[in-house]
Amino acid sequence: MSSKVDYKFWTLCLIQKEDHVLLLDRTHDEFKGFIPPGGKVDFPESFTDAAIREVKEETGLDVHHVTYKGLYEYVNPTKNERYIIMNYSTDQFSGTLLTDSLEGKPTWIHIDQLMDIPMQHSIRRRLPYMLEEGTFEIHVEWDDEKDEEKHVHIKKT
Incomplete structure (x- = not known):
């Protein structure tokens, strides 16, 4: 087994307006469902600049006072891969919301409906932590042979 690890970095930013959050309705690839x-x-x-840039590209909005919420990572020991997603949130933004985006249709969703709409399991797992005070770390070890999660460790501060 090689000691070199392949690191990949992403960001997500949950935008909140009163009792709604802005999600993209993805329909174009294998990652279908609603996603920040x-x-x-x-x-x-x-990481923060990436989150701000991605929000602008995908929604047309400029976000301000972005707050770090937590880390979500997948580790695949078989392939020596580590996927790290830095999660942010904000309720301060300006600009005009796009009616559509290459990543999906921007849609305001009521917080009470979040667990009833289609979304990836990893997004559903972290959304409650993104809406709460404090930060979180979710570490997922992937079983490459079974193509599924092997261990999940969640820490909240």
């Missing part, structure tokens, strides 16, 4: 705006971090960009 976000994407890959471009080197040498900071």
Whole structure:
């Protein structure tokens, strides 16, 4: 087994307006469902700058006072891969919301409906932590042979 690890970095930013959050309705690839705006971090960009840029590209909005909420990571020991997603939130934004985006249709969803709409399991798992005070770390070890989660560790502060 090689000691070199392949690191990949992404961001997500949950935008809240009163009792609604802004999600993208993704329908174009294998990651279908509702998801907060976000994407890959471009080197040498900071994680926060990447989150702000991705929100602008995917929603048309400029976010302000972005708050770090937590870390979500997948570790695949078989392939020596580590996928790290930095999660942010804000309720301060300006600009005009796009009617559509390459990543999905921006849609305001009432907080009470979040657990009833289609979304990836990893998004559903972290949304409650993103809406609460404090930060979180979710560490998922992937079983490559079974193509499923092997261990999940959640820490909340």
